[in-house]
Every structure is written in structure tokens, then in C-alpha cells.
Amino acid sequence: MNSTNSADAMEEVEVLMERMKLLQECQLEEEGVTQEEMETHFEMEKRESLLVTPSDVVEHSLPPNVLCFVEDPEFGYKDFTRRGEQTPPTFRAQDYTWEDHGYSLINRLYPDVGQLLDEKFQVVYNLTYNTIAMHSGVDTSMLRRAIWNYVHCVFGIRYDDYDYREVNQLLERSLKIYIKTVACYPEKTTKRMYTHFWKHFKHSEKVHVNLLLLEARMQAALLYALRAITRYMT
Template structure:
């Protein structure tokens, strides 16, 4: 018996060692992947304020940036200038000056018409037609109906293709939810565009500082790395605000003439052209908004027949939304799914029940219900002040209308606070996508 036991222990111990080695290998790969993402951003010399906040969760940040880069820069049915203008329209619904300024700069960088930045009345009719869907998804997504999709896909010169509309929907939902994170994390506490720093470069700092946990350190001024290829950039840092077309043109001519790279050392003079373009960047987000009084309202009670509760058992992300969006906009479903999984997998000292309560509470406020969930847990796990904070960030983050009450958990570490805001952002993103994709499905089968 003793000999038999020893013979059994040996292979068991070997198996445990193999499992441990495999786990170590997986963890090492994750660390290398996160480090790769950090180095890629740090190489630019600066980082945008959103990534700066998310850097305390590098694995999620990598997933977020990969998705954002794909939506804004990689191959897709929409031209680049359309993508950034749609982002401007989405951010403007919440008066998010930070994102409006950022995408206005990138809109010009990719060759967008500066006249479009004067307001919605200056853009092609097909973009104007998207405003109604933008408004509904931003504030009352349960109103999204097949009629909205049908109006955009109708035959005519200014109609949308189904593939274009799906990418536009993903962009709208992405930017709406990102506004919640921007206001919730304090990235844009005031609904006005970012001021220009004395040397022409908005604030930013090396992502390595954030990776080391120095997320509360005031960011120093940095110089943008302008030799980075355009298509390799994700939602670039706030340094993009000063990358004006005239400046780039002059810098390129200077390099060709002298054969040297002077972008990191030269002092650029402010020209009249730059002053005019700076005024465009500082434009009031309200010029991209129609019906400004339209906003979030309490979802109607279940007994009211006009509004029907969205039941996940009838239409879910896993069983319906993922396959549809992935078929019409290649690979985006996998990227979005990775974001949802990454945020729920983040370690938390409060346990999975609280994360699920936050997620389901947000969906409930937006009219989405889970039949297999006991909503009594929401009141048990979420304090009143926390529920008020979640509702403010998720439903009306616009600081011009409702003062954002602070996150009530004073003892929380900065990374935990960011985690709460990430959960809010991703839950809202999925909710908007569910409503929009269901409406698209209804249109396709009608």
C-alpha cells in the first residue's frame, strides 16, 4: 500500500507542477501584452487623459484601446472624417467639451472640411439624418425603433448602407458611454473645451507614471510625437488638439528641406491660421445639437403598455447582438466582447455580486431586465448614495444640467473608483448596442 501511494503521488505532483508552470506562462503572457500596450503609448511621449485614468487597469486599457483604434482608424465602411464627426455628434449630446475638442482636431487631421465644424447645418444631409438616432440612443435608448433604422436605410442619394449604419451605431454608443467615464472620473469636470497650455500643448504625461500607480500626479507638459503613423494611433492624446494641418504641412516641408527631424526641438510660432483653427476647436458643443431639451427621463413603469421592458431572455448580447454586429462589421463583435469580459474580470475587493448589482442596476434604469436576477440584491448591496452616483454618471453625466455627486466610498483606492466608472461605461455601452441591434434585427426580418 505504501509503495502504491508513492507511485500515485509522483505523477500527481508532476501534474501539479505542469499546471503551475502553465499558469505562470499565461500570467507572463498577459504581463507582456500589457507591457507592450504601455510601451506603445509611452513611445508617443504623452497620453490622453482618458487612458491616464484607465492605466491603473492595464489589461482593460489594452482591450479598450484596441477596440477604439479599430473603430476610428482601421478598415471599415465609413470614411475617417465621418467617424470623427459622428464622435463629435455623440459627445456633444452630453456637452463633453474634452471629446468634442479632441475629435474636432482629429477630424481636420484626416482631411475633414473645416466648415463642418460650424454646426450640423453645414454637414451633408446623411449625417444630419443620423442626429435623431444619436439623440435617442444618448438619452432614451428604449425609444430606438425599427422606424429609425428604416428612415436611414431608405433608398436615395443620402441613404446609409447597412454596414455603414452598424459602424455608426457602434461609434455613437462608444462615445456616449465614454462621456459617462469622462465626467465620472473627473477628466472633464467642466462642460467646456480644454484650455490651451502656454506652449501650445494640452496636459499629458507618460503612461509609465500611471502604470506605477501615480495616477493622481498632476501631468506635466509634453511635446507630441508627430512622426507616429496616423493609422497606428488609437484615440490619440489631447496633444492632438494642437496638431493643426498648417503646422504639419510646415513641419514636413522643413524636414524635406533640411533632411532633419526637428519636430521634437523646434519652437513653433502661432500664426493667424492657427488662431483661427484654435477658435474652431473651442467651439461650443451645442452647435452640434438639435432639440437640446431632450434628455433622460425615468423609464416608464412596467404596467404602462406604451413602453415594454427589454427582456434579455428575448434578445441578449451573447445570443443575438454579438453575432449580428460581428457579421455586419467584421471582428468588432470580438473586440467589444473582450471589453465586456475584461471589465467584469477585473479584481475587486467587493466581490462579483456587487459588480453584477451595478451592471444590472444600470440596465434596469435603461429598461433592460434579467428574469433570473433578484433585484432585491441591488438595494441590499448598493447604498443610496452609490445608486445616486451611478444613476448620475450613467443617465445624465452632463454637468451643465445635474451636479455630479461624488462617489460615496471615501476609503476606495483610486483604481477601485476607476473600476466603478468602467463598469458604468461598459454597462451603458452594452445597453445602447442591445437596443440599436434589436431595432436593426427587426428591420432585417420585417
């Protein structure tokens, strides 16, 4: 990394630190955001996620050596904000949560598996060295929550008590592109995407991003599947 790029990367770190500090101060000072505003912020973020799709994604573009093992070649991720089409309804997390619904159902179907999955989610979600690049002693909970909730947003899941403005404040565009690519089009992930975000961060921190987004993506899939099973059973 040349001196100019290094300076830009260090500035990126300082900007992120400053934004986290300002958001924490605003949370202490603000009286609260209305539910209507929360929903508007979520819909804006969901629509904006259309713009961070990798440019070379083509539907059903699996190579022939992979297609021969695929039963449904049209199966794959579809944006929840497709232009010109009726979009699927938002999945309100409060209506079917992992903690209150999914966990207990999966434990009924497969004893102890719910506990193992929950521990896995908690370990990854809470994992931190309390560092951000060259800074130590940092509370990274806000950043980890933004990554987790952004993955769920991409899959149409909304948390009523979360202000999605934090996502745009904390996750810059190259990181969003990386997160959405890994979560939705993993075969399109490139080394360039990995190196292009958080250029001054440690590899361990970037690996943690991978762990967070993959566990968030797994929980999103489980929520949809377990909600469907619940509806079938009732």
C-alpha cells in the same frame, strides 16, 4: 476626513461586507424565488430609480455654447418609470441577449468588431483585485453584477434570473445617485458625488465603478440598437 467621518466610512465597509456574506448564505439556503417575485422586485427597483435622479436635472438645460452643436436639443435620457405617463415596455434581456443575438449580428455587419466589443465587456466585468477597501481576498462578483444590472435596470432592461433585491442591499443611495448621473446625465456629474460614495474605498475601486457603469451603459445602448436592426432585417 475627520475621525467621525472615518469611523462612519469604515462602518459602511463592514456593513457592505456583512450584506454580501448574508446574501451568499441566503442563495445557498433558499429554494428559489418565483418569476412573479423576480418581476415584482425589478419593477420596485425601476420605480425607486426615479428617486435617485440628481436634484438639479432640468430637461433640455444644455447651455447655449453646447446647443449650437446639437441637432435635436430634446434628445436625452428619459426615465422608464415616468409618473402619469404610459411607460415603455420592459426589455427582457433573455429575449435579445448580447451573447446570443447582438454579438453575432454586429459581427455580420462589421467583422471582428463583435469580438473586440465582447472582449472589452468581459475584461471590465471581470476586472477585480479581490479587495474591498481594507479587506483582501474578497469575491466581488456579486457587487460587480449588482452595479452592471442596476445600470441596465435604469435603462429598462430586466434579467429574469436576477433577484433585484440584491441591488438595494449592496448599492447605497449615494452610489446609486452617482451611477445614474454618470450613465444618464454625465454633464451633471460633480466631484462631490464622486467623493460622497464609498468614502473609505481606494480610488482604483471607484474608477472601476466608472468602467463598469460605462460599459454596461454602452451594452444597453447596443442591445436596443441591434434589436431594432434585427427587427428591420426580418
